Amino acid sequence: MTNATTAALNPGERLIYGADIDADLGISDRGRRKMVGDGRLPQPAGYIGGRAVWRRADYLAARERLLTSGRPRRPGERRETAAA
DSSP states (O other): OOOHHHHHHOGGGOEEEHHHHHHHHTOOHHHHHHHHHTTSSOOOSEEETTEEEEEHHHHHHHHHHHHHHOOOSSTTOOOOOOOO
16 A cells, blocks of 8 residues: 555646647647647646646656757747858
């Protein structure tokens, strides 16, 4: 049997909402749903009051992969080029 107090205080088991992920990555909720759909972000751990929640540790691992993959986070974002 696990100690509920220990599980509640474990920082890796804290839950975060999708809106917090959106703000952290600078994306929209639609972008987050697309990233979940194509596997760049994990599936939500569950839903509280109809809002998707993720385990903090799972999100941080996915975030690390996103930031080191070199893939642009915003596909339509324009990049500055040097003028000739």
